[in-house]
Each structure stands twice: as structure tokens, then as C-alpha cells.
Amino acid sequence: MLLVGIVFVISVGSFYLIHLLPGNPATVILGFGATPEAKAILYKQLGLSKPIYLQYFVWLGNVVRGNLGISFISQTTVSSVIRSALPIDAEIIILSQILAFAAAIPTAMRSARKPDGIVDRFLGASSFTLLSIPPYILIVVLVLFISIKLGISATGPSAYVSIGTDWITNLESLSLPAFTLAIGSFVVYYRVLRSDLIATLQEEFITMARSKGLSQRRIMWRHAFRPSSVALLGAASVNIGGLLAAGFIVQYLLQIPGLGYTLIMAINQSDFLVVQGIVLTVSVLVVAINFLFDFIINAVDPRISRE
Amino acid sequence: MLSIRGSAVSNFSSLEEAVTLLVEKPEKSEPLGPFFWICVGWIGLNLFGAIFANVLPLQNPLNESFNTINAGPSLHHLFGTDDLGRDIFSRVVYGSRVSITVGIGAILIGYGIGAPLGMLAAYRRGRFDAILTSFMYLLLAFPAIIATIAVLSFWTPRSLFKIILVIGIASIPLVYRVIRTATLNVATKDYVVAAKVQGATDRRILMKELLPNIFPIALSFFLIGVATIIVLEGALAFLGLSVNPPTPSWGNMINEARTVLSQNIWLALFPSLALCLFLIALNFIGDRIRSHFDVTEVKL
Numbered sequence: 001m002l003l004v005g006i007v008f009v010i011s012v013g014s015f016y017l018i019h020l021l022p023g024n025p026a027t028v029i030l031g032f033g034a035t036p037e038a039k040a041i042l043y044k045q046l047g048l049s050k051p052i053y054l055q056y057f058v059w060l061g062n063v064v065r066g067n068l069g070i071s072f073i074s075q076t077t078v079s080s081v082i083r084s085a086l087p088i089d090a091e092i093i094i095l096s097q098i099l100a101f102a103a104a105i106p107t108a109m110r111s112a113r114k115p116d117g118i119v120d121r122f123l124g125a126s127s128f129t130l131l132s133i134p135p136y137i138l139i140v141v142l143v144l145f146i147s148i149k150l151g152i153s154a155t156g157p158s159a160y161v162s163i164g165t166d167w168i169t170n171l172e173s174l175s176l177p178a179f180t181l182a183i184g185s186f187v188v189y190y191r192v193l194r195s196d197l198i199a200t201l202q203e204e205f206i207t208m209a210r211s212k213g214l215s216q217r218r219i220m221w222r223h224a225f226r227p228s229s230v231a232l233l234g235a236a237s238v239n240i241g242g243l244l245a246a247g248f249i250v251q252y253l254l255q256i257p258g259l260g261y262t263l264i265m266a267i268n269q270s271d272f273l274v275v276q277g278i279v280l281t282v283s284v285l286v287v288a289i290n291f292l293f294d295f296i297i298n299a300v301d302p303r304i305s306r307e
Numbered sequence: 308m309l310s311i312r313g314s315a316v317s318n319f320s321s322l323e324e325a326v327t328l329l330v331e332k333p334e335k336s337e338p339l340g341p342f343f344w345i346c347v348g349w350i351g352l353n354l355f356g357a358i359f360a361n362v363l364p365l366q367n368p369l370n371e372s373f374n375t376i377n378a379g380p381s382l383h384h385l386f387g388t389d390d391l392g393r394d395i396f397s398r399v400v401y402g403s404r405v406s407i408t409v410g411i412g413a414i415l416i417g418y419g420i421g422a423p424l425g426m427l428a429a430y431r432r433g434r435f436d437a438i439l440t441s442f443m444y445l446l447l448a449f450p451a452i453i454a455t456i457a458v459l460s461f462w463t464p465r466s467l468f469k470i471i472l473v474i475g476i477a478s479i480p481l482v483y484r485v486i487r488t489a490t491l492n493v494a495t496k497d498y499v500v501a502a503k504v505q506g507a508t509d510r511r512i513l514m515k516e517l518l519p520n521i522f523p524i525a526l527s528f529f530l531i532g533v534a535t536i537i538v539l540e541g542a543l544a545f546l547g548l549s550v551n552p553p554t555p556s557w558g559n560m561i562n563e564a565r566t567v568l569s570q571n572i573w574l575a576l577f578p579s580l581a582l583c584l585f586l587i588a589l590n591f592i593g594d595r596i597r598s599h600f601d602v603t604e605v606k607l
Contacts (some may be wrong), residue, residue, distance in 0.1 A: 005445050013454065020461040128594075132586035136540045136545050136558075137579045140565055144572070241450030248456075249545050253565065264546050267460040279457040288452045 011063070015056050018272065041237040060110075068277040073176050077080050078277035080207045081262060086281070088258035092174055092247055096181035097236070103182070104189035104232075109220050111190075112197035123190070130187045135246040139180045139253050144175065177250040184237055184246060192235045196228040237293035338348050343595050346588035353585055357403045365395070389563070389574045398555040398582050405549070405556035406582070408532040409471055409540040414482075416475025418529065421482030426513060426521070428483075429490035440487065443480040451477040452539065459548045467550055470543065475538055489521040496520075523600035530593035534586045541582060557582045 062068075111120040199209035200206065201224055208220050248260025255261060259278055266274035356363070389395055428436040458473050459465060491497065499516050507516075537557075543549040544558025552559055557578045564575035 009445055014457070017457055017461045020458065128589060130589070132534070133540055133583050134586075136542060137583065138559065140561060140575055140579070144575070221364050241452060244450070245452035245456070245542065249542055252546065263456070267456075268547065272461065275457065275460055279453060282453050283450055286453070 003287070003291060007284065010280065010283045010287065011060060012056065014276055014283065015059050017276050017279065063280070068280070069273040071271055071274050072154035078274050081274055082259070082277055082281050085257060085259045085262045088174075088251075088256060089244065089247055089260065092177050092181065092251075092256075092258065093240075093243055095171075095174060095178035096243070097183060099178060099182035100185035100189055103186045104193060105225075108190050108197055109225075111194045112201060112224075113216065113220075115198050120194075123194075127187045127190050130183060130190075133280065135180055135184055136249050136253070138183060139176075139250050142176060142180060143253070173256070177247065177254055177256060179244055180250050181243055188235055188239060189232055193228060193232045196231045197224055200224045200228045201236075227301060230297055233293055233297045233300065237290050237297075240289050244282060244286065339595055339599055343592065346591045348590045350592070351582065353581075354407065356400045357407045360397075360400050360404060363400070385550065389560075389567075389571065395574060395577050398560060399557070399577050402555040402557045402560055402568055402578060403581065403585070405467065405554070406537045406540055406558070406585075408467065409474065409549075410537040412471040413474035413478060413536050414529060414532040416472065416479030417482040417532065418525075421479040422486045422525065425466075425483040425486030426490045426517060429487045430494055430509070430513060430517065436487075439483075443483045446480040447484065451481075452542075455539065455543070456546065456548065459543065465548065465551075470540070470549060474539060478532065478536070482528070484534070486521065486525060489524045490517055493517055493520045523596055527593045527597040530589050530596070534589040534593070537582070537589075 001158075051087060066079055068082070070077055071081060107123060111123050114120060197220075206219060209223050214223075245260070248263060250256075251258045251260040252264045259282065263275060263278045265271075266278070389398070424439060428439050455473050455477050459470065462469060462473070494517060499512060502512050502516050534584075540549055540556070541558035541561070544556050545562050549558060550556055557563070560578040561575055564571070564578070567574060
């Protein structure tokens with residue numbers, strides 16, 4: 001029910017974007033030198049000759065059938081533009097999340113073992129500092145050091161190769177953006193998991209496990225991790241939207257042709273239908289991912305759905 | 308009569324408990340520490356610079372001079388000059404104006420609308436709360452950053468006012484959620500019930516009982532909110548959706564520096580440093596206030 005409401009709000013929002021443009025949408029989108037045929041196609045796509053609430057339904061009908069319109073700059077369909085760019089975003093985000101979890105889980109466990117110990121204090125202070133460094137500064141610093149100082153060009157701009165042609169070069173070209181995004185996520189996951197682990201480790205069933213003589217490692221992984229991972233999954237779910245946006249900037253800076261790069265190029269060229277299509281796709285995806293996480297959280301901790 | 312006396316007696320012991328809790332509390336809260344005041348001083352200095360930038364003896368941030376291009380720091384140009392020979396120090400100071408204005412302006416819009424609604428919803432409960440809260444959660448599901456990018460890319464021509472307005476509106480549901488949860492925790496406390504029984508007006512309860520008690524968490528989230536919005540403004544500047552050059556902002560200075568990174572590191576370094584230090588100070592103050600008043604993080 002909530003999902004239906006959210007998708008409705010997103011669709012109305014994305015639809016209305018066109019009407020924020022100053023002047024007649026058709027003129028602004030196509031430019032002044034547009035041919036009558038192009039205008040006719042656009043009018044049909046957007047239903048511009050009808051009153052505004054009917055326009056919404058015309059537009060929605062087209063979108064449901066997968067027709068997001070035609071980019072007036074590249075003359076290809078918006079949906080094909082999105083289809084070719086989306087896998088790159090997905091790959092960067094999945095890579096960054098693997099890195100972030102792989103780093104956050106052991107460090108959080110190490111911190112939680114001795115709260116306020118030297119390691120914990122050091123990790124706490126450095127994670128707090130990293131939390132305040134925006135991804136766009138991080139990427140500038142990383143590019144400066146890796147590409148310019150060390151002279152490794154594979155990580156620099158325009159090195160992107162699709163995964164189908166050469167997966168090793170592909171991974172090399174995406175390692176820098178994935179690494180940058182991973183740092184931001186790592187900090188959040190580390191802090192969330194650390195505080196939750198500390199709370200869980202004070203519960204009675206942990207004392208019970210300790211008195212049975214189980215090893216520290218076994219207690220951490222088998223007993224403390226699962227009840228503590230709920231907040232971690234919640235943080236990951238909330239993180240997705242910000243991750244996409246940070247990914248946009250990183251792609252733009254490194255000129256990797258993902259959704260973000262395409263979006264910014266479209267904004268600069270006033271290719272509004274592409275912008276609208278990307279905004280709609282990304283928003284729906286974020287909501288879908290959030291709902292997926294809700295399912296996972298319920299599976300990990302069934303107590304939540306019973307409450 | 309008897310029942311009243313009986314309950315008064317049984318309440319007495321819990322009252323005693325409450326008093327001891329009250330006495331204990333100031334001892335428990337950790338001190339703010341010197342680093343807290345350094346951060347406050349740093350924020351103060353930044354605000355001072357942003358407000359009085361045109362009164363202070365700074366060079367014109369738009370003044371181009373082709374004799375001194377990409378110069379390193381010197382006495383004449385404290386932070387050096389950029390690729391057009393403009394003084395980086397004065398551009399950093401002027402640039403703070405955009406970031407700070409957007410940060411504070413937008414969060415003020417968020418608090419102006421989100422906070423009263425959140426308090427009222429948590430205090431009144433009932434249908435008003437149910438409808439408003441589900442509506443706000445609906446808006447929260449919409450990724451705010453993407454919505455902001457989308458609206459700003461269509462709503463041309465862009466201006467500082469529109470940026471503040473769009474980010475401000477996007478922050479309303481977040482502020483609403485934080486304030487509502489904080490108020491809910493307080494609204495069920497005995498002293499609120501006591502005030503209600505004594506016949507205090509709704510306005511009095513909201514202003515005198517609830518507001519002072521949610522103030523620490525509201526202030527803490529306010530500061531962290533300003534920091535978050537400044538990061539967002541920087542991102543928008545990168546995407547070319549914030550104020551147009553040559554007006555300096557921290558975000559667009561870093562973006563411009565990117566192209567001349569190998570010739571002039573100072574140009575990227577100083578605005579980045581200014582931005583990061585400002586954010587660290589804000590986040591630290593916000594975090595410290597929260598732990599000082601012993602506000603445990605609200606489970607969402």
C-alpha cells in the first residue's frame with residue numbers, strides 16, 4: 001500500500017518537472033528550430049494539447065509501456081540510453097558495498113571488543129574526520145595522488161572499458177570510483193555496527209556464551225553479529241540514495257559513462273527528457289531497494305515484524 | 308478520597324526516585340572539553356568572515372591579474388592566486404558566504420515548517436498525527452538528493468534563493484521525523500501529564516514543558532543538518548547547479564581547481580580545507596551537545 005503511494009508521488013513529481021521549465025515545454029525541449037514532425041511526436045508523447053491532469057495519464061501510459069520519449073540530441077530513445085548506462089552504476093555501487101562491508105565488519109568487531117581502548121579511540125577519531133569529508137574532495141585528492149603523483153593512468157579519466165570487452169581493465173577503471181564510495185559507506189557502517197555490537201555484547205546471552213567457554217571469535221560471529229546487523233542493514237538501506245548521488249559526482253569527475261555522467265551531460269545540454277527519465281528510474285530503483293532491505297531485515301531479525 | 312490518598316502515597320516513592328535521578332544526572336553528563344570550544348571559536352570566525360567579508364581589508368575576489376597566475380602563498384597573497392590571478396584567500400572567505408547562507412537558510416526553512424508540525428503531531432496524536440506522519444514518510448522515501456538535482460535542473464534560471472528553497476523543502480520531512488520522535492519521548496513524561504492536569508493551556512505545555520526538553524536534540528540536529536546541506540551545496544556546485552561563476556563558492560572553487568590540479572595544488576587545497584574544517588567543527592559540536600545532554604540516539 002505504502003509502495004503504491006510512494007510510486008504515485010514519484011511519478012507525479014517526475015511528470016511535473018517538465019512544467020517547471022520557463023515557457024512552452026515543447027519549445028524549450030526541442031529548441032526553436034524544431035521540425036513540425038518532432039513537435040508532433042513530443043506532443044503525442046507528453047499529451048501537451050490536453051489539460052494538465054490528462055497529460056499526466058498520457059505520460060504515465062507511455063512510461064508504463066517503457067516509452068520514455070526520444071532524446072532530441074542523440075535521437076535515440078531515452079530508455080536505451082538508460083539501459084546502457086545503468087549497469088555501470090550498479091557495478092560501481094556493488095563493488096563499493098563489498099569493499100565497505102569487508103572493511104567495516106572486522107574493524108567494528110575489533111573496536112567493540114575493547115570500547116574506549118586505544119584502537120577504538122583511534123578508529124573513532126579517524127572515522128569522525130572521514131565522515132566530514134565530502135566524496136568530491138576525496139576523489140580530487142585520490143586522483144591527485146594516484147594518477148598524477150604515482151603516474152598510474154588506468155585509474156584516470158576516460159579509461160572506462162565495458163565489462164563485456166575486457167573485465168580486468170573494466171575492474172581497474174572502476175576501482176577508483178568504487179574505492180571512493182566505499183570510504184563514505186565504510187565510515188557509516190563502522191559507526192553503526194560498533195555501537196550496536198557494544199550494546200549486544202552486554203546482553204545476558206553473551207555472558208552465557210562466555211561462561212560456556214566459547215572463543216571470542218565464535219561469540220562475535222555466531223552470537224553477537226546477527227542481532228547487531230539489523231541497524232547495519234538499515235543504515236545501508238538509507239545510504240543507497242546518497243550513494244547514487246555521490247556516484248554521480250564521481251562518475252562526472254572521472255568521465256565514466258554511467259547514469260550520473262549521462263544525467264549531468266543531459267542537464268548541461270538541456271536534454272530534458274533524458275533528465276526526466278533518469279530521475280524517474282533512479283527514484284523508483286531507490287524505493288525498490290529500500291523495500292528489498294526491509295524484507296532482508298525481517299528475515300535477519302523476525303522479532304521486528306512481530307512487534 | 309481514600310483512593311487519592313493511596314495513590315499519593317504510592318506516587319511519593321516514585322517521586323523520590325525521580326528526584327534522585329535528577330540529582331544524579333548533571334554528574335553523569337560528560338564535560339564539553341576544550342576541543343568543543345575550539346570548534347565553536349572556529350565556526351564563529353567563519354561566520355564573522357562571511358558576514359563582514361566586504362568590510363574586511365580583503366582583495367576583490369573577482370579581480371583578475373595576469374601578472375600573478377597560479378602563484379604560491381606569499382605575504383601579498385596569503386593563499387596564493389588562481390589560474391586567473393585572483394586572490395585565493397579572499398575567494399575562500401567570500402566563498403564561505405554561499406555555503407553558509409545555503410546551509411543556514413535551508414535548515415531554517417526545514418525547522419520553520421517541520422519542527423512545529425512535528426511537535427504538534429507528537430503532542431496531539433490521533434488522526435492528525437497519523438495522516439501527517441504517513442505523508443511525511445511518503446516524502447522521505449523519495450531520495451531527497453535526486454529530487455533536488457531534478458528540480459534545480461528544470462527550474463531555470465537558478466538563483467541562490469531557489470537553491471535554498473528547494474533544499475529547505477526537501478529537509479522538512481527529516482526535521483519533522485526527528486522533532487516528532489524527540490517530542491514523543493518527552494510528551495508521555497509525568498511532568499507533562501502533571502501540567503495538563505493542572506489545567507495548563509496547550510500553548511503553555513508546548514512552549515514551557517516540551518520545547519526546553521527537546522531543545523538539545525533539536526540544536527544538535529540543526530548543526531548536523533547545516534553540515535549536511537553544505538556538503539549537498541558543494542555537490543550541486545560540482546554539477547553546475549549552484550550559483551554561477553565567477554561568484555566564488557567552496558564547491559565551485561574546488562571544481563575549477565580540478566582542471567589545473569597539476570599546476571596549482573593550492574587552489575584545490577585551501578577551499579577543500581576550509582570546507583572540511585568547517586564541517587568537522589559543526590559535526591563535532593553537534594555530536595558533543597548530544598552526548599553532553601545524554602540524549603541517546605532515537606531508534607527509527
